[in-house]
Amino acid sequence: MRLATLRIGPKTEGALIDADGNAHLIGMSVIEAIAGGLERIGDIATLRMVPEGSYGLEAPIPAPPKNIFCVGRNYMEHIAEGDRAQKRDVGVTEVPVFFTKPPTAITAPDGAIPIFPHVSTNIDYEVELAVIIGKTGRDIPAERAMEHVFGYTILNDISARDVQRKHGGQYFKGKGLDGSAPMGPWIVTADQIPDPHALRVRCLVNGEVRQDGNTRDMVFDIPTLIASLSAGMTLEPGDIIATGTPSGVGYAMEPPQYLRDGDSVTCEIEGIGRLDNTMRDEGRARLNVA
Structure with missing residues (x-):
């Protein structure tokens, strides 16, 4: 469904x-x-x-009641490319790395992803499988975690890399700009995805394949993510968990390849569909408030 x-x-x-x-x-x-x-x-x-x-x-959940929960550094090859690009050796963490994106980051399928050049000139893409929580729970054991999954959708974790670095590597600001979470095109219910850990995941920029991975390569699987995130914190119906991205991001290429005005970005996940968006330079446009 x-x-x-x-x-x-x-x-x-x-x-x-x-x-x-x-x-x-x-x-x-x-x-x-x-x-x-x-x-x-x-x-x-x-x-x-x-x-x-x-x-x-529209995005299937256009106005989530909470911030989107996101997972960083959850694919080995992406961890490796990030460490190479930043000339460091962090490797795999003992527990999942979490951050959030605010509801104002949501963008609809086929919608424009805004670029704000006065804020960032290093805009990047990250295709991710997003898990939609369907049942309330706290301290959910990993062996019961999948009972709390309603379904799955696609999320593009648009990231301002220069803003991330400017804020000491802290993720929220660089990943929380307006429109930085295109999502959709719909939610596929869990019964239609026999194994969410065996899905091909791709991202294309202007038709060129940049990312081509598989959810089987997650460092922390979905039950582990839910168990860790729900420890001492209640998850509720409609909560969104973006599970991380495979290798192939723009900032790790040589030279880096960032998104520009007019670029088309397509995210595909097997069994769910495709999410198409176009980048749009907003200049110094401001939201008018009455």
Whole structure:
């Protein structure tokens, strides 16, 4: 089952997307459905159908109630390329590295990813499998962790590398700029992904393959991530966990290859789909507040 948030004119609606791309409105938000509404939806044929082409897709969770939880340094080859590029030898940590991205970082599928040149000129991409939590829990043991997974989506962890370095390597500011978390195109429910640790993961820039990995290469698997993150901290329906990125990021190339205005970025994950976005130079544009 594919669960999405649609844009129909000025409104957004939760919907199920069928195999033909038609949307079936569910009369509730995606967050409400994740929290238990799917059992109340009933037969998909009884729902109002919106034909493909008559709607746009928002991020499946366009306004998460919490920051997005992210995992750093979770693929061995990515750890190695990062250490080479930064001329250091951190290696694998004993426990997962966590940071967050704020809800204002969310960008829709096919939406523009803003670039702010007065803030950063070193914008990078990171394709990631994102886990959507479906059941509340704290101190979740690893052997029960998958019971708390509702489904999966794609997230591009857009990163301002120069801002990261400027702030002492601290992740939040460099990864929390507006629009820096394109997500979607939908959530695929866990029952449709037999093994989330055997999925091909790719990122293409202007059609050129930059990242091509597999989730089997995670240092810390999904049960370990959930157990570690939930230790002393409650996870709730709709929480998003981005699980890290494989090698091939722009800053580790020789010479580094950063994203520029007009670049197209495509993130693909086997069994989920593709997330397409275009970079857009916002200059010194400011959000107008009344």
